Amino acid sequence: MICDLSNVEGQLGRCTSAVIDSVHSTMSEIVDDFLGTENSSSMGRIIGDGLNTEIAIYGPTKDGLECAKKTVYGRLGAQMNLDLHAIHDSFEARGISKTASLVSVDETVLRAYADLCRFYSQFVQFGAHDDAQIFRQRQIYSNHRVWKEIAGLATNKLFILSAGLPIALGYMNSTLDERVFYTEIHRQNDAGVLDKLRDFEGVYPDPVPFKKESWIVIDKAYTGGSIDHAKRHLRSILGKEAQISSLALFPKSFKAFASADYAVYAGRLIEVKKIISELDPENWHRQLLYMEA
Amino acid sequence: MRSLFEVPIIAAAEEALLLARRDLRTFWASTLVGLPDLGGVGLSDWRVGQTDVDLHCDEIIRNALAKVLPEVEIVSEESIPRTSRPTGFCFLIDPVDATHNASAGYPAFTSCVALYDGDRYIFGWVYDIGRDVIYSAASKQGAYLQSSIMLKRLRVKADAPLERMAVSVLRTRVLTGRMTRIISESGKLRISSCSSLDMCLIAAGTLDAFVDLNEPGHERTCDIAAASVILQEAGGNIFTTMGSQRQLLPPGLEAVHDYQSLIAAPSLVGASNFIL
Numbered sequence: 001m002i003c004d005l006s007n008v009e010g011q012l013g014r015c016t017s018a019v020i021d022s023v024h025s026t027m028s029e030i031v032d033d034f035l036g037t038e039n040s041s042s043m044g045r046i047i048g049d050g051l052n053t054e055i056a057i058y059g060p061t062k063d064g065l066e067c068a069k070k071t072v073y074g075r076l077g078a079q080m081n082l083d084l085h086a087i088h089d090s091f092e093a094r095g096i097s098k099t100a101s102l103v104s105v106d107e108t109v110l111r112a113y114a115d116l117c118r119f120y121s122q123f124v125q126f127g128a129h130d131d132a133q134i135f136r137q138r139q140i141y142s143n144h145r146v147w148k149e150i151a152g153l154a155t156n157k158l159f160i161l162s163a164g165l166p167i168a169l170g171y172m173n174s175t176l177d178e179r180v181f182y183t184e185i186h187r188q189n190d191a192g193v194l195d196k197l198r199d200f201e202g203v204y205p206d207p208v209p210f211k212k213e214s215w216i217v218i219d220k221a222y223t224g225g226s227i228d229h230a231k232r233h234l235r236s237i238l239g240k241e242a243q244i245s246s247l248a249l250f251p252k253s254f255k256a257f258a259s260a261d262y263a264v265y266a267g268r269l270i271e272v273k274k275i276i277s278e279l280d281p282e283n284w285h286r287q288l289l290y291m292e293a
Numbered sequence: 294m295r296s297l298f299e300v301p302i303i304a305a306a307e308e309a310l311l312l313a314r315r316d317l318r319t320f321w322a323s324t325l326v327g328l329p330d331l332g333g334v335g336l337s338d339w340r341v342g343q344t345d346v347d348l349h350c351d352e353i354i355r356n357a358l359a360k361v362l363p364e365v366e367i368v369s370e371e372s373i374p375r376t377s378r379p380t381g382f383c384f385l386i387d388p389v390d391a392t393h394n395a396s397a398g399y400p401a402f403t404s405c406v407a408l409y410d411g412d413r414y415i416f417g418w419v420y421d422i423g424r425d426v427i428y429s430a431a432s433k434q435g436a437y438l439q440s441s442i443m444l445k446r447l448r449v450k451a452d453a454p455l456e457r458m459a460v461s462v463l464r465t466r467v468l469t470g471r472m473t474r475i476i477s478e479s480g481k482l483r484i485s486s487c488s489s490l491d492m493c494l495i496a497a498g499t500l501d502a503f504v505d506l507n508e509p510g511h512e513r514t515c516d517i518a519a520a521s522v523i524l525q526e527a528g529g530n531i532f533t534t535m536g537s538q539r540q541l542l543p544p545g546l547e548a549v550h551d552y553q554s555l556i557a558a559p560s561l562v563g564a565s566n567f568i569l
Contacts, residue, residue: 101297102297102444104447107446110444110445110446112447117443117444118443121442129442130294130440135441135442136294136295137295138295138297
C-alpha cells in the first residue's frame with residue numbers, strides 16, 4: 001500500500017486536506033509512471049471494487065514492494081517538501097499509525113493484554129505459540145483524538161482478533177477504558193488455522209453480565225462483512241434487545257462506510273447517517289477528506 | 294516472543310537473540326536435559342572454567358549476533374577478550390552463567406548478553422534456558438519478562454524487613470555473624486548459585502535480595518552486566534558489601550576477572566540488611 005486516503009499516515013497525514021488530495025493525485029501519477037518502467041515489469045497496480053481510497057501495488061516480493069514505495073516517495077519528495085505543509089500534530093493528524101511501542105503502554109493495558117494471551121493460549125497448538133500473531137504484538141496504534149471520542153459511543157467495545165488487537169491496545173492505552181472485548185471470525189483461508197487446536201468461538205471476556213448496556217463493534221473495514229458478522233454473533237449471545245452499533249475504521253469502500261453507524265475516516269470520527277445523503281458514491285472518499293469536523 | 298525495544302541496534306540485537314534462543318532451546322532439549330550422565334557430550338570439569346557446553350552456547354550466540362550485527366564487536370567469557378576499552382557498541386556475552394549447575398543437571402543456569410555503549414551497559418538479555426523465558430531491559434525503557442505466550446513488565450518488590458525477605462545467597466566458606474543472621478532470620482532462603490537468574494528474580498519481585506558476601510566474591514562484570522540492566526530498569530540496584538554502588542567494567546579482559554562480592558536488592562534500604 002502506497003497511500004490510503006481513509007488513513008493518511010506519516011508526514012502527509014499532518015497536512016491540510018487540499019495538500020493530501022493533491023499529493024494523492026500526484027502519487028497516483030508517479031506510481032503509474034514507475035510501473036511503466038522496465039524495473040517494475042513484475043509489479044502492477046491493485047485496482048478493484050472497494051479500493052477507492054488506496055493507491056496500492058502488487059509484486060513478487062515484499063522487499064521489491066518496499067523498494068518501490070521508497071522510490072515513489074523519493075520522487076514525491078523531489079517535487080514537494082511535505083514538512084512545509086504540515087499543520088497537525090500526530091494527535092490531530094489525518095491518520096493513525098501503528099507505530100507506538102507495546103512497551104510504552106500503561107501497566108493496566110499490558111496486564112489486560114497478558115490476560116487475553118493467557119486466555120487465547122488454549123486455542124493454539126502446543127509448540128505454535130511462538131508464531132501466533134496474537135502473542136507477538138510489538139507495535140500498536142498511536143494516541144489520537146478519535147480514541148477518546150469513540151469511548152463515548154457505547155459502554156462496551158468489541159474488537160475482532162487478530163488484526164484488531166493492536167487497534168484495541170491503542171484504544172485502551174489512550175482511554176484506559178477497561179470495557180474492551182474480543183471475538184474472532186473464522187475463514188477457511190486463514191493461514192493461522194493450521195496452528196489452531198480449536199476455534200475461539202465466543203467473546204472474551206464474558207459479555208453476558210453487560211448485555212443490558214450499549215455495545216459497539218469496531219474493526220477496519222474493506223467491505224464491512226467482518227463487522228456485520230461480529231455484530232450478528234454478539235447479538236446471538238446477548239439477545240435481540242441488545243443495543244449494538246458498529247464503527248468502521250478506515251473504510252475502503254462506500255459500501256463499508258455506508259453500512260456502519262460510525263466511521264473513522266482520515267483521522268476524524270463521523271456519524272454515518274448524518275452525512276450519508278450528502279455523499280456521491282463515486283467521489284465519497286475525497287468528499288470525506290474535506291469534512292474536517 | 295518478539296523484540297520489544299525501539300532503539301534500532303537493540304531491536305536488531307533482540308531479533309538476533311530470538312534466533313539464538315531457538316538454538317539454545319534445541320540444545321537444552323537435545324543435550325542439557327540429559328546431564329549429568331549423558332554420554333558423548335565431552336563435558337570437561339567445570340572447575341577448569343570452560344566446558345563444551347560453554348563453547349557450544351557461545352558459538353550459538355556469537356553466530357546469531359554476527360549474522361544480524363556483523364559490525365558490532367563481541368567480547369565473551371569464552372574468548373580471549375580485548376584489553377582496551379571499546380570505542381563503539383560492544384556485546385559482552387556469558388554464554389552459560391552457572392555452568393556447574395548445567396553440568397550437574399541442576400536447572401538454574403542462563404545465557405546472558407549485555408550491550409555496552411560508550412560508558413555504560415544499555416541493554417541486558419538473560420535467557421533462562423530451562424524455563425524458556427527471556428528477561429530483557431533497555432535503558433529508560435523498562436524491564437520485561439516474556440514467554441512464548443506472556444509479556445510482563447518487571448518491578449521490584451517494596452522493601453521489607455529481613456524476616457519477610459526471600460533471600461538468595463552464595464554460601465560463604467566461613468560462617469560469619471552476618472551470614473548466620475541471614476540464614477536464621479530471613480523469611481525464605483534460597484541457594485541457586487546463578488547470580489544472573491537471582492538478580493532477574495529480584496527484578497520480577499520473586500526474590501528480595503541476592504547476596505554474595507565472600508571476599509573477594511564470585512561475581513564478575515560478565516556474570517552480572519546483563520542482569521544489572523534488568524534489575525536497575527525494574528527499580529533495583531547492585532551494591533558492594535560496604536553499601537556503595539557496585540561498578541561494572543567495560544567489556545574486556547578485566548570484565549571477566551573482576552571477582553567481587555555483591556548485594557543486589559530493590560533499594561539501599563533492602564540492601565542495608567546485609568551491608569557491613
